[in-house]
Amino acid sequence: MSVTAPLGFTAAGLIAGLKPSGTKDLSLVVNTGPDTAVAAVYTSNRCKANPVLWSQKASANGQARAVVLNSGGANCYTGDFGHETTTLTAQATADLLTEAGTATQAEDILVCSTGLIGVGGQDFRDTIIDNLPPLVAAAEDSVAGGKHAAEAIMTTDTVAKTATREGSSGYTIGGMAKGAGMLAPGLATMLVVITTDAKVDQALLDQALRASTSQSFDRLDTDGCMSTNDTVILMSSGAHDAAVDTDEFTSLLRELCLDLMHQLHVDAEGAHHDIAITTQGAASEAEAVEVSRSVSRSALFKAAIFGQDPNWGRVVAQVGTTSATFDPTAIDVIINGTEVCRASGPYEDPEKVTFDRNVDVVIDLHAGDATATVWTSDLTHDYVEENSAYST
């Protein structure tokens, strides 16, 4: 069901032919209303893909009717031609929806692309435009299309990622996500579409989305690389006309974002260990995030975890690169429950640490009460293999 779990949404996904693998690669999510409120967050990379440049403008008024998404090409750094392709995609989709009975402007259509940077030429354009009529037709009245839509945005993902949550007054939130590599802050390389039938105004949508992504997707940092195409979109149809508790809605949305984030995490390219790095005793949440993130970006630490080596020295060395508040002689490090480092010195025997897929690293700065977790993956031969052979 994913994005079609809430009332007021239809969706479709089909094989357009963008991906050499021959699997689904073109996706559509339509908000049939009555409301068409939207909130969105985009990559903070300054070199943004054409669909991001387009969608940022199109979503600025807080309204959107539909999202068209493709895998098999990022349409990034493809120049004016690439930007025109995005515009034509939005226009053609709007025309098709209008023909089908829902008056729609190009500016009501958001566009997302994922795949290789630099891919977005004539074939790419033609393949998308030619397949929009069957895509729009397939989405009509199709609640079952939510599954296909989630499948059609997969790239190196091994499984489609979806999640749903229900509010106590009966409304639903549904979501789909893709992303397996290049996950980093300021958003992971991911496309996420979340839908809800809750009757909430656009200001709340926006506020709840930012609060949720900053504590979920923004804290997944598998390889420190920030994508050019990251987009998280939240649309509300308002089709379930019951009172909404604002706090509950925000809390459920954050839960759903964390759920999707963990699905991205465990499917990260080439990972053998799913690592959670929690910094506690920090002077502020921001400093806790800074410290956890710095450790999540240490190639040496990540390689050590691959080798199941509880090399706490590489953790403390990363802490030392941050500007957080701490006493360099008072840092504790606990790996999978074993306190291998106390007061910045050896403590429990590292031989006691046992490893499985999940690795928990806790850093205590003894500088305050704030805590935050950043999730990352280990650095493995498979990561090197996947990312050295991806485009060739």
Added chain:
Amino acid sequence: MSVTAPLGFTAAGLIAGLKPSGTKDLSLVVNTGPDTAVAAVYTSNRCKANPVLWSQKASANGQARAVVLNSGGANCYTGDFGHETTTLTAQATADLLTEAGTATQAEDILVCSTGLIGVGGQDFRDTIIDNLPPLVAAAEDSVAGGKHAAEAIMTTDTVAKTATREGSSGYTIGGMAKGAGMLAPGLATMLVVITTDAKVDQALLDQALRASTSQSFDRLDTDGCMSTNDTVILMSSGAHDAAVDTDEFTSLLRELCLDLMHQLHVDAEGAHHDIAITTQGAASEAEAVEVSRSVSRSALFKAAIFGQDPNWGRVVAQVGTTSATFDPTAIDVIINGTEVCRASGPYEDPEKVTFDRNVDVVIDLHAGDATATVWTSDLTHDYVEENSAYST
């Protein structure tokens, strides 16, 4: 010859037994004068090893008689005991030099350690202290000891690194370096000792050293990880009493630092390609460094180079994460002479790019006249292997 190429220096290196490999691991460089001026730069990591904490204080007055260096243990995060070991090492060395006829205080002895973090217990201390008498004896009058000293600081280095330069008035600069992994800014994990018999005052030594390291060691960034033990020491004996051209001295020192840096670069752990990332057309040298460094830290870019994939999209994506001045639609990328990206779009066919050990990446921001190069390595299976199995 290395550090003993200039007049006024003796050195030694021997097998103390710190390294399981049974190779040389304890090293001494003595400045026999007449001058004992010293300048030094240390890691900017806030979690510093004990020898760094000691040497920073000891070198603060600009004078030093000798440097004791060990491999086989970093004496980092080893608590009060570890700090006492460093103090005892300096005191014992000073006593031995005094007995041999050169009145020396502990504060005249700098100490450097390299190896695993957390190693620095009783055995480590005893092994060093017990071997100082033969080490000091071996250094006496020993110009040949320069070679042994360079060998005794090796860890995962496959070769000893040394270099010399001669000034037009006849003075000499000599140096030795170690470092093969964990190379990063704010210094690579490296120990470097440079000596000169040039008659230069301490202020010039300090100024020339900072100017040289900022353009050499600080721009080698093989894996983004900043060490806890990095130290570069420059000592002057003033034993060659001829006029020194200040500009020439600074220039030769920078050349020697670049020479040693390149030796570290080509010996980086697990590297298959030695990558030079030059950013040109930048608004300032600092922005050029920022852009080159951001690319040097992209795991995806480094994995692509390992796969000989001229994946320029991963270059532009990294440029987009910086705060440098540029137009996101005007970036050029040239890989090994082929302009694979012009104006942020595909240009020459990436198939034209050929690869050998050296890879040159040029990024043109078209935003000014400044240029800078950062050197890095590719991300390989061997890197993962070496760093996942290092301490176990």
